[in-house]
Amino acid sequence: MNPKVIVADEPVSALDVSIQAQILNLLEKLQQDLGLSYVFIAHDLSVVRHIADEVAVMYLGKVVEVARPEALYNNPSHPYSKALLSAVPSATPRSSHMHSRIVLQGDVPSPINPPVGCRFAARCWKGQDICVAQEPSLQHHGVIPGENAGLVACHFPENSN
Numbered sequence: 235m236n237p238k239v240i241v242a243d244e245p246v247s248a249l250d251v252s253i254q255a256q257i258l259n260l261l262e263k264l265q266q267d268l269g270l271s272y273v274f275i276a277h278d279l280s281v282v283r284h285i286a287d288e289v290a291v292m293y294l295g296k297v298v299e300v301a302r303p304e305a306l307y308n309n310p311s312h313p314y315s316k317a318l319l320s321a322v323p324s325a326t327p328r329s330s331h332m333h334s335r336i337v338l339q340g341d342v343p344s345p346i347n348p349p350v351g352c353r354f355a356a357r358c359w360k361g362q363d364i365c366v367a368q369e370p371s372l373q374h375h376g377v378i379p380g381e382n383a384g385l386v387a388c389h390f391p392e393n394s395n
């Protein structure tokens with residue numbers, strides 16, 4: 235069929251680590267040989283970091299942040315991304331933002347009847363009135379404009395200038 239794009243939905247999630255590595259290596263070889271692009275859907279943040287050129291973080295069916303892996307993992311801009319990454323064990327526990335784990339309070343709203351404003355507002359420690367009233371759009375944001383700039387859907391993102 236010679237596809238240009240392959241959507242891989244949790245392709246390695248049920249595999250043990252050694253088989254995961256083999257599959258990831260195979261995917262990377264196929265990408266190089268055939269010029270493929272992947273939309274790689276996963277919950278394992280270590281796997282995502284290893285394979286992705288660009289990462290989109292989703293919360294309740296919406297993309298809340300898009301960034302290159304090094305920018306996202308070292309300096310997440312959306313509060314949900316920050317909470318998500320704070321739960322990842324690190325080989326260098328003193329590094330960057332991972333000093334302490336952020337434990338989110340509250341429940342995930344129903345995707346059938348999502349909130350009008352920001353979908354993360356009920357669980358966000360930075361929320362203000364505007365967050366409940368108005369859904370934030372995905373906008374350019376970055377500590378360093380240019381290469382490290384990403385997209386974030388938040389009225390009060392981390393790393394704001």
Ligand code: SF4
Pocket residue numbers: 312313314352353354355356358359360361362365370387388389390391
């Ligand atoms: S828009 Fe407001 S509630 Fe939503 S993530 Fe940003 S600060 Fe938190």
